[in-house]
Amino acid sequence: MSILINRETRVLVQGITGREGTFHTQQMLAYGTRVVAGVTPGKGGTTTLDVPVFDTVAEAVRQTGANASVIFVPQRFAPDAVLEALDAGLSLCVCITEGIPIQEMIRVVHFVRQSQVGGGGMRLIGPNCPGLISAGECKIGIMPGNIVQRGRVGVVSRSGTLTYEIVDSLSRAGLGETTCIGIGGDPILGSTFADILPLFEADPETEAVVLIGEIGGSDEEAAAEYIPRMTKPVIGFISGRTAPPGKRMGHAGAIVSGGRGTAQAKVEALTNAGVPVADTTSEIPGLVRQALRS
């Protein structure tokens, strides 16, 4: 088992003919992902890496039964690409693109989450994220597949390379992973820790979860409110503990954040929720093993 994606997932690549899109499509295919379609407006009817290309997502879905998409289109076209995935009835959309204006994402994420009211709808991962891998089954996005080993730990992270670092250490420690997800580094995300944790909680194969947070926002604090209701252990890590408070955000930022968002506040919230928080990445495999034993 795994969460969100598996062997059956039929993946569509939005922006398949771009440099990044083509490169990572190749990587995904090499990992065994079923990439069934690509979309590039104006390139409908052609193929890329033997994958048929369509002008619109709707047409691609109609012709290939794709049910998940990954977005590699540039910044200024990415919000529209997410809405197109939503409109076409996909159940998962992974937006790799970084640098999308925050006001665009507020709108897009709003409509995406609205689709989930009453069940169903589309789940968005990202933007500005590395994507996800269900070990040995399916890889969507840009995570290096070689560091993932089938195992017992679910990984959810706001970072990219830091996640690879930690996943690699879990694999080397022989623990292995079920699904590894990078939810993205932007202020407004399609899915948060609190959205992903229940999926790991419900996945029979996942025995523990590693949550990799960082300074800023309050997603870690929100996760800490949910974790006490879980039956599975969660191990935390927060990067940016020594980051300076940053240049001034204006009064409004300070009023809204109200003291949340610092590494200290996050570590405290997680600790209060019973989560062992690692001081350095190298401690993580040990803490996981310890949690699995008890």
Place this chain on the structure above:
Amino acid sequence: MSILINRETRVLVQGITGREGTFHTQQMLAYGTRVVAGVTPGKGGTTTLDVPVFDTVAEAVRQTGANASVIFVPQRFAPDAVLEALDAGLSLCVCITEGIPIQEMIRVVHFVRQSQVGGGGMRLIGPNCPGLISAGECKIGIMPGNIVQRGRVGVVSRSGTLTYEIVDSLSRAGLGETTCIGIGGDPILGSTFADILPLFEADPETEAVVLIGEIGGSDEEAAAEYIPRMTKPVIGFISGRTAPPGKRMGHAGAIVSGGRGTAQAKVEALTNAGVPVADTTSEIPGLVRQALRS
């Protein structure tokens, strides 16, 4: 019994200090309606007809427990007034105001109906409607109360005075009404025939329903699709049978309407749904009586 409003309904008047607002508040109070609050920005803290006035709907709801509102504010402020009612968590809003731009109503009705997804939310009656009366219990809007008599028939109509004409004839014929609703004459409405009919179907006291339609749109046709599933008889009337097709609407109008919208199409749809359609208003009481006998 009755639908939507009754003795317990706590009514708030948006625009209570305007000429129309004050006049009809008086009429509603005289009918026995529990008008518990009024709203006029800037007049908070005063009273009108002994009704306390607030600056915002939210504040009025907090202080008085109002659960329904009626809107008498001018055209350009009315869409915002509906959104304010929605935001304040009212369950019913009746918009009397006429002349609201259609693009505004497309937006407002969209958000209102979105609130109903998954149950709950707010129901909007109107705009450009006379409101509704639950006979002997509560009157919201501008219908003359004296023509309504407690009885067995539910009335739902797109017209104003034509409704009074028909309600009056039902009352004089000794049939009487449960609730009479004018859903409004605009192209985009908060509630359609198809929204109201199920409420009458579920109301134990309503034994038959009179549906008063007119040319334009396809709400009558949509109602005709639902009516065969009802256990109660529906009697129809369509005004505008001899109206000329009107000046040209452009191709787009013709393409979209696709032949629906004429009086003939509506009469046909209702007849096919088993609805006796009266040729003149004076036939209606007889048709109701006949339907109740069979």
Place this chain on the structure above:
Amino acid sequence: MKIHEYQAKQILARYGVPIPRGEAVTDADAAAEVARQLGSPVVVKAQVPVGGRGKAGGVKLARTPDEARAVAGQILGMSIKGIVVRKVLVEEAAQIAAEYYLGITVDRAARRNVVMVSAAGGMEIEEVAATTPEKIARVWIDPGIGLADFQIRQVCYAAGLEREAVASATRFLRALYDAYVANDAGLAEINPLVLTTSGSLIATDAKIDIDDNALYRHPELAAYKEESEDDPVEAEAHRRGLQFVRLEGDVGIIGNGAGLVMSTLDEVKRAGGAPANFLDIGGGAKADLVANALEVVLSNERVKGVLFNIFGGITRCDEVAKGILEAARRLSIRVPIVVRLTGTNEQEGRALLQGTKLIPAETMEQAAARIVALVRGGAA
């Protein structure tokens, strides 16, 4: 509010829609001058806010300035569906490779704006809609999101436009949508959108209807409104705040509430009469407005009798009676007037009319039968 083709094109041009070079003129010499300046074959088109002007001979090609003068002379002053042509648009003729259709309007059933595109544009688009509706691709616009770029692509690809035309068609559609929204239109249409033999797209005809209810926030469109009122009686009625539509018959009809007035029209027709107009005085009318209404109806010389049908709610029957009497004082009324008053203050209203030449009626049906008999009989 319907506006003229050239006005619609002025609006569209502001939003970046390419339109043919040209100008609207009111006389034949000016038409020739425009043709001379354009230096190319031109199309001369009657500016009337109704369809079917092509079939009526209101659109003609002219190869030279002299030809332009000649056809403009033919078209100016002609009557199309009862409307006299006072202006013609003279514009560069396009070399047509293909004709597309783009339209945006309100889909009442869906409660949304709908965008429609077809590769089968031109005069027969309604025929296409009726016989091969699949040739018209549609997308509905989410009121929260607005028209998304992907929807534009979707509808253009689905319509089967030539592939090389899709990119510029999407820009056209975006501009058309911007114009539609910003001007509170109820309809915006480019038909045909011409793909020229040189591969560019141009709007050779355009149609925009503006939502009358939204005119208050578009003061810049007021000038268009003036020109769009072709019937002086309708124009006068609208100025006085009355809902008025001129019809072909001889029985003037006045009532309160659109539904009631329409039903009154139906009753008059059932009784064998022919309504001369639809006139709704609205809710809560005062005597003055009622008098104005009667005056407007009687200004139509065809009218041989008038029927008042009032169901008093907010409108008070005594106010209506006072209005009728006031109008009777101002005008010399030579036709029969049947008055049906019921509802609020009906006793007071009826009392005021007693002893006058006005003919009372109890019900809508009786009133209709009475006025038709009187008009047919030719006397009160």
Place this chain on the structure above:
Amino acid sequence: MKIHEYQAKQILARYGVPIPRGEAVTDADAAAEVARQLGSPVVVKAQVPVGGRGKAGGVKLARTPDEARAVAGQILGMSIKGIVVRKVLVEEAAQIAAEYYLGITVDRAARRNVVMVSAAGGMEIEEVAATTPEKIARVWIDPGIGLADFQIRQVCYAAGLEREAVASATRFLRALYDAYVANDAGLAEINPLVLTTSGSLIATDAKIDIDDNALYRHPELAAYKEESEDDPVEAEAHRRGLQFVRLEGDVGIIGNGAGLVMSTLDEVKRAGGAPANFLDIGGGAKADLVANALEVVLSNERVKGVLFNIFGGITRCDEVAKGILEAARRLSIRVPIVVRLTGTNEQEGRALLQGTKLIPAETMEQAAARIVALVRGGAA
């Protein structure tokens, strides 16, 4: 992107926000001239995109042009939080009856924009937020609907503004919101919004932050960007496409991915070192970019050693190694450089570095410990 007060006011004025008359100048004589033209007492304010300038002596009242010259002379050239004041805004002093706060920003937890209003405006608003949060009224904006008029009324009434100020405060807030949305701001703030003794409202201070990711669609704001870059090293790094933040320590840090770089900072700090910067080369960096990164880090004279921490995914370790070697050729490097390469093509990368003065490390912790020891030791 943070912009200066006077720039924020220029933007707000375009959206109809009343601001005091005044001008930004770069020398004391010009300040006196502005004061003379205004013909009233003025406030002279340091233009630096950081808070706390009032306490730092960067805001001063001047009753006469001579006084304006004097205080401008004091303020220009002073350093506020490390930033040299190059411009002062000289503007008409307002007669203050009350000070309000208006702010709009992104509430990440709510995933919405939030509007905040308080009757307790002025410099202590954060104190108010901490101790009496109920004095700051808030409404969250539905992304589909936008800011509705009723919400503006709601938040203004809830904040307890003087009743007579509510109507014009609502106009202010609408204009502020329009400016916020149209400029892709992440923050727009008027603090204080001054209710003058004559009963009018005026924005005596304003703050707008622009979303850097949205600058591509606001070319008109490019000029502001130039002026907002106070640190030449940061400016250079950003021009080269690097995420860079200058810090106070002496260990230069370069990595790929913000989270990994932050963790590297944490490790260096844990090992007893002090990072000199945060530098993220992003994903898939080529040798050239890596060389640029090293150059930027070394341009900081405080740097006594550099740590590379690369986890290769899209980024290839051999490309990083090439970049380091290229930079080493271009520059004469006199500080120790510890390189930790792992992931994609790590073998190739390590091979390239063999036989050079670069110091390899296996893990992030080891790398951090090594560079700190070297910097502390003072030698490679």
